[in-house]
Amino acid sequence: MDDWHVGSFLKNIALLEMRAMARRAKPVEMWPSDDYVACIAWLADMCHNMPDVSLRRGGVRRISFRGARRERPFLYAWSVADPIGREWILDRLRREGIAWKPPGDALFRTRRGEVS
DSSP: OOHHHHHHHHHHHHHHHHHHHHHHTOOOTTOSSSOHHHHHHHHHHHHHTSOOGGGOOOOOOOSSHHHHHHHOTTHHHHHHOOHHHHHHHHHHHHHTTOOOOOOOGGGOBOTTSOBO
């Protein structure tokens, strides 16, 4: 599955989990505290950075950060996800039997060429 479809899938799973947390007043199993409102906010923030197939646009490839993001649209979302977020992403895909390889962290570079 490509990054665009993975992002769309994960956003839909996140919406279902946020709805369940709001109704149960209990966070997802991997959240370190009982604060389900903080968990909902964390999940919404993480998913906000994910690519979505409905927003997919074509374009000219460039060798730059933007070019790398075109190559791997999930690059930014993966690079800013904390360890719990990365675990959530990989766990949800594994549960559904979806094969996906996360982008390498070395692809994400600042304008000065430093690895973030």
